[in-house]
Amino acid sequence: MTARRALAAVVSIALAAPAGAWADDGTDGDGDGVVVERAEFQAGVVGRPVGVIAIDNSLGDVRIEGYDGTTVTVIAVKHAPDAASLRRLRVESLANPDGSVRLTTLLTDRGGAERPAVALAAVRVDLTVKVPRAATISGRVTTGRLEVANVDAGADLDSSTGPIVVRNVAGVVFARSLAGSQRFEEVFGSLDSHAVDGDLAFDSVRGAALTARAYAGDIAGRGVASKQVRLTSISGSIDLEAEPQAGGSVTVTSLRGAVDVRLRGTVGVAVRARAGGRVTLAGAATPTTADRWIEARYGARRDRAAVQVESRFGDVSFALMQ
Amino acid sequence: MNCRQLAAQVDGYLDGDLDEVGASACRGHLRTCAACRDLADQQTRLRAALAELPPAEPPAHLWAAIDARVGAAEIADSRRGALATGWSRLVAWLRPVAWPVAMVGSAGAIALAVVQLRDAAPSQPLALRAPVIAPAAAPPVRLALRDALDERADLEREADGRFRQVVSELLPLARAEVATWSARRAQAFAHDLERREQAVLVASPGHVRERAWHDLTSYLERVALGEQVALGGGR
Numbered sequence: 001m002t003a004r005r006a007l008a009a010v011v012s013i014a015l016a017a018p019a020g021a022w023a024d025d026g027t028d029g030d031g032d033g034v035v036v037e038r039a040e041f042q043a044g045v046v047g048r049p050v051g052v053i054a055i056d057n058s059l060g061d062v063r064i065e066g067y068d069g070t071t072v073t074v075i076a077v078k079h080a081p082d083a084a085s086l087r088r089l090r091v092e093s094l095a096n097p098d099g100s101v102r103l104t105t106l107l108t109d110r111g112g113a114e115r116p117a118v119a120l121a122a123v124r125v126d127l128t129v130k131v132p133r134a135a136t137i138s139g140r141v142t143t144g145r146l147e148v149a150n151v152d153a154g155a156d157l158d159s160s161t162g163p164i165v166v167r168n169v170a171g172v173v174f175a176r177s178l179a180g181s182q183r184f185e186e187v188f189g190s191l192d193s194h195a196v197d198g199d200l201a202f203d204s205v206r207g208a209a210l211t212a213r214a215y216a217g218d219i220a221g222r223g224v225a226s227k228q229v230r231l232t233s234i235s236g237s238i239d240l241e242a243e244p245q246a247g248g249s250v251t252v253t254s255l256r257g258a259v260d261v262r263l264r265g266t267v268g269v270a271v272r273a274r275a276g277g278r279v280t281l282a283g284a285a286t287p288t289t290a291d292r293w294i295e296a297r298y299g300a301r302r303d304r305a306a307v308q309v310e311s312r313f314g315d316v317s318f319a320l321m322q
Numbered sequence: 323m324n325c326r327q328l329a330a331q332v333d334g335y336l337d338g339d340l341d342e343v344g345a346s347a348c349r350g351h352l353r354t355c356a357a358c359r360d361l362a363d364q365q366t367r368l369r370a371a372l373a374e375l376p377p378a379e380p381p382a383h384l385w386a387a388i389d390a391r392v393g394a395a396e397i398a399d400s401r402r403g404a405l406a407t408g409w410s411r412l413v414a415w416l417r418p419v420a421w422p423v424a425m426v427g428s429a430g431a432i433a434l435a436v437v438q439l440r441d442a443a444p445s446q447p448l449a450l451r452a453p454v455i456a457p458a459a460a461p462p463v464r465l466a467l468r469d470a471l472d473e474r475a476d477l478e479r480e481a482d483g484r485f486r487q488v489v490s491e492l493l494p495l496a497r498a499e500v501a502t503w504s505a506r507r508a509q510a511f512a513h514d515l516e517r518r519e520q521a522v523l524v525a526s527p528g529h530v531r532e533r534a535w536h537d538l539t540s541y542l543e544r545v546a547l548g549e550q551v552a553l554g555g556g557r
Contacts, residue, residue, distance in 0.1 A: 056529070058474065058528070107470055107471060107474070109471065110469050110471070117468070117469040117470075118469065118470050119468070119470060119473070120470035120473035120474060122470075123470055140529045142474070142477065142528075143477070158529050158532065158533065160477070160481055160529075160532060161477075176532070176533065176536045178481055178484060178485070178532060178535075179484070194536050194539075194540050196484065196485070196488055196536075196539060197484070213540055213543055213544075215488055215492075215539060215543065232543060232544075232547055232549075234492070234495075234543060234546065234547075253547050253549075255495070255546065255547060
């Protein structure tokens, strides 16, 4: 970053975050030993279209909602057991000249009576961020809920144990979580999702590719119409209801879990299935290849979708639905 | 001022409770007496250390017990005669006054108490009569055994532990798959694995490291399930 750009970035911090925050800032005690502070401010550089919005909140929930405006509006709600603990919670906003905006929540170090020790469960910062639909989202939470809705330029999302919820989003979406569940509804674009212990759920997803991996979590899909679909799990089960695309592929594999795939639509499919347990495949009951694959073909030959369904130690079931 | 007087007043001096004359005397003595300076330094350090201690939240039953005792004292107050009430007021009024005045007051109070004792019911033990318990002036002290920052570090360690466990479970599965590969592909896998493990080691705690863990576990999952993975090999 050049000196001029750095200066502009610093200036934008001063203009964007604190001024707005102080404009609408209230502290209330709710009578239950909790102090709540709500601040609303606008972030971004005036006159610059918003590009990437990176939000990192390790202290609570993040809700990102696209709208038809051009500015970024942030509503931050802080909760703490007392005013001194509340002072340890900060929301920092950095707006760069390139249009990117970074929002970060911080818990400052403890120190004396001014900044007393406090339990993690006793403090939280929840962020609601209204962004232009064309903004690209980067969101991180730790234990809170991460929710993204109504944006058109994709999202890159991380959570440790909090749930991720994505609704009505277009563009490329990446999501990762350790134990948090992930739910995607009405996603139009490529989607790559990975969870270790969390469950993955997809409803009305279409785009170039859907790749979802879970280690111990289950995977469930409804109305999946992506061209390349690959769902894998090591220990969890996979349940998919999908609409294969002409020339596309659907690959569903679990090492230990059960796999159940139901396809609907007019496109012909070439299916092969294999399982350590029982295979249920309409129209083909015996292995047709040397390595125990059971194969079957359905529908028109032209532009058949390739479907592979496998569980190394569990059962596999495949069906075509009218 | 001598050392004994300084020792008696050092708390008040450090708390800023002395008047200007007293404080000036303390300062003057501290300028000339190294032993008392040490004492004052020690007290200052102790206060700083105490200020750093996490606030302590007493258990609810303790406050309930204190409240019950205060309540019992107040009820006893309400049942006492006018003289006893006056005595309590006098004691309360005299408490902040300097001790010589208190001595005089005490003498008067003793006299009053003797008179009052004559009126008291003989079956009522003295100990139960109107215990003077000042309402708690200090706010309740909160106990946070561990700070949120410590707890967050714990969460990061727990996440690392879970990822490490998953990797240890995936590695044998992946290696069993790699055993069916050619020697060249197996070597490429070893390189890719090492690169990803290194990325985990150098990543800062939090999301950056979790991303590196995701990259490593996702890679091992693909290999374990026999997917065609792009092998960098030797990069």
